[in-house]
Amino acid sequence: MYRKLPLLFLLLVLTTVARASTILIPMDDTQTDHLKAYGITYWVLDNNIEAWWLLNYRGGSFAFQHSRAFERECLTRGVKYEVIPDARFNGILAEIANPEKNMDAMKLDKAPKIAVYTPDYNFREGTDVQPWDDAVTLVLTYAEIPYETVYDNEVLDDKLAEYDWLHLHHEDFTGQFGRFYRSFHTAPWYRRQVAYQEELAAANGYEKVSQLKLGVVKKVKEYVGGGGFMFAMCSATDSYDIALAADGTDIAAQYYDGDAIDPNAQSKLDYSKTFAFENFQLERNPLEYEFSDIDHNPRPVTEEQDYFSLFEFSAKWDPVPSMLTQNHVRSVKGFMGQTTAFTNSHIKSNILVLGENKPAQEARYLHGQFGEGFFTFYGGHDPADYRHLVNDPETDLSLHPNSPGYRLILNNILFPAAKKKERKT
Numbered sequence: 001m002y003r004k005l006p007l008l009f010l011l012l013v014l015t016t017v018a019r020a021s022t023i024l025i026p027m028d029d030t031q032t033d034h035l036k037a038y039g040i041t042y043w044v045l046d047n048n049i050e051a052w053w054l055l056n057y058r059g060g061s062f063a064f065q066h067s068r069a070f071e072r073e074c075l076t077r078g079v080k081y082e083v084i085p086d087a088r089f090n091g092i093l094a095e096i097a098n099p100e101k102n103m104d105a106m107k108l109d110k111a112p113k114i115a116v117y118t119p120d121y122n123f124r125e126g127t128d129v130q131p132w133d134d135a136v137t138l139v140l141t142y143a144e145i146p147y148e149t150v151y152d153n154e155v156l157d158d159k160l161a162e163y164d165w166l167h168l169h170h171e172d173f174t175g176q177f178g179r180f181y182r183s184f185h186t187a188p189w190y191r192r193q194v195a196y197q198e199e200l201a202a203a204n205g206y207e208k209v210s211q212l213k214l215g216v217v218k219k220v221k222e223y224v225g226g227g228g229f230m231f232a233m234c235s236a237t238d239s240y241d242i243a244l245a246a247d248g249t250d251i252a253a254q255y256y257d258g259d260a261i262d263p264n265a266q267s268k269l270d271y272s273k274t275f276a277f278e279n280f281q282l283e284r285n286p287l288e289y290e291f292s293d294i295d296h297n298p299r300p301v302t303e304e305q306d307y308f309s310l311f312e313f314s315a316k317w318d319p320v321p322s323m324l325t326q327n328h329v330r331s332v333k334g335f336m337g338q339t340t341a342f343t344n345s346h347i348k349s350n351i352l353v354l355g356e357n358k359p360a361q362e363a364r365y366l367h368g369q370f371g372e373g374f375f376t377f378y379g380g381h382d383p384a385d386y387r388h389l390v391n392d393p394e395t396d397l398s399l400h401p402n403s404p405g406y407r408l409i410l411n412n413i414l415f416p417a418a419k420k421k422e423r424k425t
Contacts, residue, residue: 020085020086021066021083021084021085021086022063022064022065022066022083022084022085022086022088022089023063023064023065023066023070023071023074023081023082023083024061024062024063024081024082024083024084024089024092025037025040025041025061025062025063025074025079025080025081025082026058026059026061026080026081026082027058027059027060027061027062027326027328028058028059028061028328029059029328029329029402030080031059031079031080031328031402032078032079032080032401033077033078033079033080033401033402034328034401034402034403034407035139035142035143035397035400035401035402035403035406035407035410036077036078036079036142036143036144036401037062037079037080038143038145038407038410038413038414039077039142039143039144039145040062040070040073040074040077040079041053041062041064041108041414042111042143042145042413042414042417043073043144044064044070045108045109045110045111045417046111046146049064049065050064050065050107050108050109051063051064051107051108052064052105052106052107052108053105053106053107053108053323053326053414053418054092054096054103054105054106055096055103055104055105055106055315055319055322055323055326056101056102056103056104056315056322056326057092057095057096057103057105059326059327059328060323060326060327060328060411063089063092066083071083077144078401093105099316102312102314102315102316103315103316104315104316104319104322106319106323106418107418108414108417108418109417109418110417111417112163112164112165112229112413112414112416112417113148113162113163113164113165114140114145114146114147114148114163114164114165114166114167114413115147115148115149115150115160115162115163115165115166115167116134116136116137116140116147116148116149116150116166116167116169117149117150117151117155117166117167117168117169117171117236118134118137118149118151118169119151119169119196120149120151133382133394133395134169134170135233135381135382135383135395135406135409136167136231136233136409138382138394138395138397139397139406139409139410140413142397142398143410145410145413147167148163150163150166151200152200152204152212152213152215152216153200153203153204155216155219155220156204156215156216156219158219160219160220160223160228161223161226161228163228164228164229164416165228165229165231165412165413165416166220166223166228166229166230166231167230167231167232167233168220168230168231168232168233168236168240169236170233170234170235170236170337170338170381171213171235171236171239171240172213172235172239172291173213173214173216173217173236173239173240173242173243174210174213174239174242174243174246174251174252174291175197175208175209175210175211175212175213175214175243175252175256175257176210176251176252176253176256176286176291177190177193177194177197177209177256178235178338179286179287179288179289179290179291180289181255181256181286181287182287182289183289185255197209197212200212208252208257209256209257210243210250210251210252210256210257213243214243214246214247217240217243217244218244218247220240221244221275221370223373224275224370224371224373224374224375225370225371225372225373226371226372226373227371227372227373228373229373229374229375229376229412229415229416230373230374230375230376231375231376231378231409231412232375232376232377232378233337233377233378233379233380233381233409234337234338234339234379234380234381235291235337235338235339237276237294237339237342237377237378237379238277238280238291238292238294238295238339238342239291239339240275241274241275241276241277241294242280242282242291242292242294244273244274244275245269245270245271245273245274245280246265246268246269247270247273248268249262249265249268249269250262250265251265251282252286253286255286255287256286261286265282266281266282269282274348275368275370275375275377276342276347276348276351276366276368276375276377277294277342277346277347277348278346278347278348279345279346280292280293280294280343280346281293289338290338291339293343293346294339294342294343294346295338295339295340295341295342295343295379296340296341296342296343296360296361296362297340299340299341299360299362300359300360301334301357301359301360303386303387306333306334306335306357306386307331307332307333307334307357308331308332308334308341308355308356308357308364308365309330309331309332309355309356309357309358310325310327310330310331310332310354310355310365311325311353311354311355311356312325312330313325319418320367320374320415321352321354321367323411323414323415323418324354324365324367324376324408324411324412324415325354325355325365325408325411326407326411327404327407327408327411328402328404328407329404332355332364332383332404332405332408333383333386333404333405334357334364334380334386335380335381335382335383335384335385335386335387335405336380336381336386336387337379337380337381337382338381339379339380340379340380341357341360341362341363341364341379341380342362342363342364342366342377342379343361343362344356344361344362344363345361347363347366348368350368351366351367351368352366352367352368353365353366354366354367354376355408363379364378364379364380365377365378365379365408366378374415376412378408378409380405382395383403383404383405383406383408383409384397384399384400384403384405384406
């Protein structure tokens with residue numbers, strides 16, 4: 001269970017036991033549980049103790065002041081750690097500072113407040129309204145990192161300003177209910193989803209679900225522009241940008257909103273409003289399980305060939321993408337989702353590609369800036385389950401404690417904790 005140390009006890013252990021030493025959490029292939037290591041670092045920050053993120057040092061290791069309480073927590077959570085004298089840690093910092101080394105030491109000074117955008121029925125006992133899990137809530141729970149949930153009411157009521165980091169659930173922001181109509185329109189869970197979304201739209205004064213979701217994406221855009229950080233996976237990536245581009249244009253067929261698509265919808269798309277994608281073509285068949293050609297389909301790779309490579313950035317000159325790509329491997333096993341990979345030709349030129357399958361001409365992991373804030377788009381559904389289908393059981397992350405794909409999610413969690421440095425390129 002997530003917990004904070006009582007303040008007096010924390011002061012006691014830090015002042016009487018620390019004895020000028022540092023806890024180093026290695027994040028190379030010697031680490032026993034990479035995912036819980038992020039939770040330890042978050043827990044330290046949440047107890048008002050600064051930490052270091054050592055970019056490109058032993059897989060992006062963490063370090064913080066030693067105390068018996070912190071050491072005991074590492075033991076409890078099964079995270080490998082080393083207790084080293086401060087003199088040795090200062091030597092590590094000196095090595096990292098060497099201009100010939102592609103490393104940097106990033107100070108982490110606060111635990112970001114996290115919001116997960118997800119409908120409240122996901123947390124009702126015995127519900128079958130959402131027959132799939134969500135990788136971010138799975139890994140936050142496993143790593144013991146606390147989060148709160150928000151959905152359309154909270155977003156429209158401007159509650160996002162209370163959070164540093166927002167994850168968009170695997171949502172269809174175009175108002176087409178995931179385009180599940182052909183396969184699942186008779187399923188009880190699908191009918192309950194539609195009814196729930198339509199009731200939510202009406203309660204907020206909208207005639208259609210697509211109009212409700214457009215209101216939501218505009219609020220999220222304001223949040224990012226004002227300095228927030230947004231992370232999205234799977235269908236929440238391309239459907240978000242499609243909704244922005246289609247502002248004021250009906251792109252939903254009668255199966256989803258009771259009337260026909262605007263016959264000129266494609267020509268009315270405004271790509272200047274989107275975050276990451278441009279010049280994409282909408283999927284014209286409303287029964288096809290696809291929104292547009294942003295999602296690279298068909299893909300010219302088999303499951304055995306499906307890997308993507310992380311770019312290596314200059315840690316001293318480009319600390320932001322360096323933080324987001326920290327890992328103990330550079331080649332990550334791919335995984336599928338409703339939106340799996342992004343077609344290279346539809347990615348805007350100002351977007352940083354963090355991970356790609358170059359032979360397939362597709363990107364898997366993108367990052368960009370809008371206004372004062374940042375966003376990251378990550379393709380696929382579950383990094384530990386190659387083809388996670390509707391009604392499949394929830395992934396047990398205790399079986400995947402060293403998942404490189406899940407590490408990328410947690411890099412994004414800690415990114416807002418860093419004392420920001422200006423990007424120099």
